[in-house]
Amino acid sequence: MISLAPGPSALYFTVIDHTRRAFRDGIPSMSHRSKEFEFIFREVDQGLRQLLNIPDDFCIAFTSSATEVWERSIQNLVSETSFHLVNGAFSKRFFEISTQLGRHATCLEAPAGSGFGEVLVPPGQELIGLTQNETSTGVTLPMTLIQSVRKASPESLLVVDAVSSLPYPVFDFSQVDSVFFSVQKGFGMPPGLGVWIFNERCIERASALQTKGKHIGTYHSLPSLASFARKNQTPETPNTLAIYVLGKVIADFLRRGIDTIRRETEYKSTLLYQALDNHPVIRPFVRKPEDRSKTVITVATDGHTSDLITFLSKRGFQAGEGYGSFKSTQVRIANFPAHSKEQYEALADALAEFKK
Amino acid sequence: MISLAPGPSALYFTVIDHTRRAFRDGIPSMSHRSKEFEFIFREVDQGLRQLLNIPDDFCIAFTSSATEVWERSIQNLVSETSFHLVNGAFSKRFFEISTQLGRHATCLEAPAGSGFGEVLVPPGQELIGLTQNETSTGVTLPMTLIQSVRKASPESLLVVDAVSSLPYPVFDFSQVDSVFFSVQKGFGMPPGLGVWIFNERCIERASALQTKGKHIGTYHSLPSLASFARKNQTPETPNTLAIYVLGKVIADFLRRGIDTIRRETEYKSTLLYQALDNHPVIRPFVRKPEDRSKTVITVATDGHTSDLITFLSKRGFQAGEGYGSFKSTQVRIANFPAHSKEQYEALADALAEFKK
Numbered sequence: 001m002i003s004l005a006p007g008p009s010a011l012y013f014t015v016i017d018h019t020r021r022a023f024r025d026g027i028p029s030m031s032h033r034s035k036e037f038e039f040i041f042r043e044v045d046q047g048l049r050q051l052l053n054i055p056d057d058f059c060i061a062f063t064s065s066a067t068e069v070w071e072r073s074i075q076n077l078v079s080e081t082s083f084h085l086v087n088g089a090f091s092k093r094f095f096e097i098s099t100q101l102g103r104h105a106t107c108l109e110a111p112a113g114s115g116f117g118e119v120l121v122p123p124g125q126e127l128i129g130l131t132q133n134e135t136s137t138g139v140t141l142p143m144t145l146i147q148s149v150r151k152a153s154p155e156s157l158l159v160v161d162a163v164s165s166l167p168y169p170v171f172d173f174s175q176v177d178s179v180f181f182s183v184q185k186g187f188g189m190p191p192g193l194g195v196w197i198f199n200e201r202c203i204e205r206a207s208a209l210q211t212k213g214k215h216i217g218t219y220h221s222l223p224s225l226a227s228f229a230r231k232n233q234t235p236e237t238p239n240t241l242a243i244y245v246l247g248k249v250i251a252d253f254l255r256r257g258i259d260t261i262r263r264e265t266e267y268k269s270t271l272l273y274q275a276l277d278n279h280p281v282i283r284p285f286v287r288k289p290e291d292r293s294k295t296v297i298t299v300a301t302d303g304h305t306s307d308l309i310t311f312l313s314k315r316g317f318q319a320g321e322g323y324g325s326f327k328s329t330q331v332r333i334a335n336f337p338a339h340s341k342e343q344y345e346a347l348a349d350a351l352a353e354f355k356k
Numbered sequence: 357m358i359s360l361a362p363g364p365s366a367l368y369f370t371v372i373d374h375t376r377r378a379f380r381d382g383i384p385s386m387s388h389r390s391k392e393f394e395f396i397f398r399e400v401d402q403g404l405r406q407l408l409n410i411p412d413d414f415c416i417a418f419t420s421s422a423t424e425v426w427e428r429s430i431q432n433l434v435s436e437t438s439f440h441l442v443n444g445a446f447s448k449r450f451f452e453i454s455t456q457l458g459r460h461a462t463c464l465e466a467p468a469g470s471g472f473g474e475v476l477v478p479p480g481q482e483l484i485g486l487t488q489n490e491t492s493t494g495v496t497l498p499m500t501l502i503q504s505v506r507k508a509s510p511e512s513l514l515v516v517d518a519v520s521s522l523p524y525p526v527f528d529f530s531q532v533d534s535v536f537f538s539v540q541k542g543f544g545m546p547p548g549l550g551v552w553i554f555n556e557r558c559i560e561r562a563s564a565l566q567t568k569g570k571h572i573g574t575y576h577s578l579p580s581l582a583s584f585a586r587k588n589q590t591p592e593t594p595n596t597l598a599i600y601v602l603g604k605v606i607a608d609f610l611r612r613g614i615d616t617i618r619r620e621t622e623y624k625s626t627l628l629y630q631a632l633d634n635h636p637v638i639r640p641f642v643r644k645p646e647d648r649s650k651t652v653i654t655v656a657t658d659g660h661t662s663d664l665i666t667f668l669s670k671r672g673f674q675a676g677e678g679y680g681s682f683k684s685t686q687v688r689i690a691n692f693p694a695h696s697k698e699q700y701e702a703l704a705d706a707l708a709e710f711k712k
Contacts, residue, residue: 003385008593016379023372028546029359031676064420064548067592071574097574184593190384192420192548192595218427218456236423237364237540239548239595320387 001313002343003334005320006135006164006296010338012188018248019241027244038232040244045232047250051258052166054197055173061225062238063194066163066182067093068220072196073127073178074098076206076222077157079214081105083125085141088112088134089324094161095129112137112326113298115291119149125156126205133165135185136323138298138332139291140165143172150175157202165295167253167337168265177201183242186295187249188338193242198222253337261337268335268344269294275348281356282308285330298322299331304356315350317343357669358699359690361676362491362520362652366694368544374604375597383600394588396600401588403606407614408522410553411529417581418594419550422519422538423449424576428552429483429534430454432562432578433513435570437461439481441497444468444490445680450517451485468493468682469654471647475505481512482561489521491541492679494654494688495647496521499528506531513558521651523609523693524621533557539598542651543605544694549598554578609693617693624691624700625650631704637712638664641686654678655687660712671706673699 003010022028030037045060054060063069074082074097082103084095087110098105110116121128128149133140150158159178162169166181173179178198184191206222218224219235228235253261273292276284276299285298301308305321305328312319312331322330335344359366378384386393401416410416419425430438430453438459440451443466454461466472477484484505489496506514515534518525522537529535534554540547562578574580575591584591609617629648632640632655641654657664661677661684668675668687678686691700 001382003382005385005387008385008387008596011379011384015384019375019379023367023375026357026359028367028371028540029361029364031361031364032547064424064595065592067575068420071576100571100574102569102571182593184384190595190597191388191593192598213458215456215458218453219423220427236421237538237547239420239546239598240364241546242548242595 001316001318002339003318004339004347005318006332006334007182007185008191009185009334009336010188011190012249012252012338014249014252015189015245018245022241022244028241030240032234032237032240037240040240040247041232041234043247044243044250045229047247047254048195051250051253052171053173058173058197058199059203059226059229061196061198061229062234062243063196063220064192064239065194066161066180069180069194069196070094070097071101072217072220072222073129073159074101074103076209076216077159077202078103078126079209079212081125082127082129083107083121083156084128085116085119085130086110087114087116087137087139088131089136090161090163091129091131091134094131113139113286115139115141115288116145119145121149121153121156125153127159128153128156129159129161131161132169133162133293133295135164135296137326138286138293138296140293142290143170147172147175157205165293167258168262168295183246185334186336187246188336189242189245189249192239193246196225264341265294265335265337268339268341269297271344271348272297272333272335272351275351279351279354281354282351295335297333297335299333301329301331303329305329305331307356308354311354312350315346317347317350357672357674358695359674360695360703361674362688362690363538363541364547365541365690365692366544367546368605368608368694370605370608371545371601374601378597378600384597386596388590388593388596393596396596396603397588397590399603400599400606401585403603403610404551407606407609408527409529414529414553414555415559415582415585417552417585418590418599419552419576420548420595421550422517422536425536425550425552426450426453427457428573428576428578429485429515430457430459432565432572433515433558434459434482435565435568437481438483438485439463439477439512440484441472441475441486442466443470443472443493443495444487445492446517446519447485447487447490450487469495469642471495471497471644472501475501477505477509477512481509483515484509484512485515485517487517488525489518489649489651491520491652494642494649494652496649498646499526503528503531513561521649523614524618524651539602541690542692543602544692545598545601545605548595549602552581620697621650621691621693624695624697625653627700627704628653628689628691628707631707635707635710637710638707651691653689653691655689657685657687659685661685661687663712664710667710668706671702673703673706
């Protein structure tokens with residue numbers, strides 16, 4: 001059975017071997033203060049910079065989840081005001097966390113399944129949070145939107161949730177301040193590790209808040225994460241095994257070539273959207289082609305969700321239900337590097353045969 | 357080579373098999389909102405209650421590390437004042453985190469290698485933090501101390517760091533409010549998971565702080581952790597693999613018998629302390645036998661640390677260096693369920709042969 005859930009998703013095909021090797025080589029018992037661990041940390045750091053073209057003035061650190069990054073971002077970067085583009089459950093959660101932490105958070109909300117038209121950010125926002133790929137609805141935001149938000153609000157820190165899209169999207173890191181993801185989506189790993197990429201402006205903001213007497217947390221504050229990352233270390237005993245495997249998966253991606261991965265992602269998503277566009281019963285939930293995510297494809301099932309899931313499972317595919325209130329009306333299909341072209345060709349064929 | 361480092365330490369001998377089975381059964385790709393995950397969560401919850409005799413009115417939740425529990429404890433349980441028993445680097449870190457979070461933290465400090473005499477807690481402390489087993493120095497606190505602190509300050513929440521001693525110590529849970537540990541020590545697992553045990557008083561305190569407008573965090577606040585734990589769920593996508601393996605290791609411990617594990621721990625520690633007490637060159641760092649930890653044994657090497665580590669490594673044992681300023685004058689030896697009696701007998705023999 002191939003998992004098509006949008007995360008935790010199918011394992012990248014090398015993950016089991018890397019895990020086996022990690023156990024053989026004693027990685028789980030390794031001290032996180034050893035030179036060997038620093039080497040493993042550096043392998044991820046350098047590999048990810050190469051894979052995603054991350055500039056030197058960005059820092060790469062580890063958290064336990066992307067959920068943690070939501071909280072730490074607000075805690076470290078916002079004293080008063082944050083503004084959020086909300087178009088689904090996960091972008092909404094980022095917004096709500098700011099409110100829960102007592103910040104004055106506001107948002108621009110788009111209907112589920114849609115992107116945003118013109119975005120007017122109220123003046124004086126310390127942070128703008130946007131979800132480049134909304135896992136709950138399968139809507140992607142175009143890079144031009146990120147650029148226009150940046151241009152209109154250059155003083156605000158722009159924090160981008162790319163949890164369920166990386167390594168696919170090409171970010172221009174001069175246009176953003178922070179990007180984060182978790183490894184159980186596009187990197188095809190077991191859950192339990194978040195990756196937080198942030199620039200000097202973020203560190204300076206956190207330090208400035210601290211100087212003003214704001215509490216930015218302790219071991220996972222941005223200055224703490226950054227000062228350890230500079231030594232290729234982590235503040236606490238981390239999920240060493242996951243960091244090791246991530247380094248190996250990134251190396252695999254680099255060998256395969258990020259251009260190839262991106263081209264195949266586009267090929268597979270085109271296949272699937274064509275099958276859905278031509279289907280008599282089911283259709284893409286996201287109407288406008290330009291809003292459609294290439295990595296999380298949401299299917300409006302016309303109420304046939306459980307039939308479709310059963311149908312696909314008989315063909316060896318385990319698709320995900322819709323998220324939250326869309327549980328019975330949608331199916332979500334992940335299109336990650338772990339999913340091969342051949343699997344997607346078979347999946348598109350299977351979908352074409354689905355009738356009701 | 358057998359790791360004797362006090363954590364990450366040697367893997368419990370079943371961990372590799374459990375991990376292999378987890379991959380075979382699709383645990384890494386499992387949804388954390390599935391019935392199957394709830395079953396895995398419940399397996400840990402019920403097993404740990406049985407293993408450690410945890411009453412029903414305590415909740416068991418997962419964090420990413422014990423370091424996280426330090427921070428979350430202060431954030432959720434302390435508005436103004438906390439008091440800490442400090443006798444090493446880790447108990448000190450708990451104290452410092454409270455200060456860093458802007459609380460008025462005070463402490464009673466004992467010299468490294470010593471326990472505490474009479475403990476007078478200043479009145480009105482919201483939290484008392486103590487480290488039942490100080491991993492940096494190998495000092496254990498007797499259960500009678502916990503009882504006397506409890507008796508003198510029944511209104512304070514008593515939070516016990518048992519990171520490097522569980523499952524060995526027998527806690528009377530009517531005398532404490534919270535106990536926590538991480539899995540890479542006594543449970544013989546790879547790092548990346550903390551376990552936080554807390555009672556209703558803790559949840560009520562956190563809720564009361566929240567009502568008063570204090571920020572207790574978001575997804576990992578105590579009320580959030582508790583409400584998800586009641587459903588056998590976690591607020592965020594967790595380290596599913598580690599939770600699964602922990603459940604299996606606990607089941608192994610239950611089959612072996614916690615009494616057997618405790619007896620063997622005592623037998624092994626007696627062996628080692630005897631070897632050290634009778635040694636012409638090296639000796640136990642902790643002078644008083646009643647202060648000596650049974651799970652982290654600290655050796656004063658009279659400056660021969662690197663010689664001793666090299667000597668042991670030739671016999672197949674990888675011992676840990678002293679912590680921090682004791683790096684060159686101490687060696688630390690873990691005595692966890694992963695370490696067999698036979699290994700410890702060989703280790704005691706080896707130590708007897710060490711000369712300078």
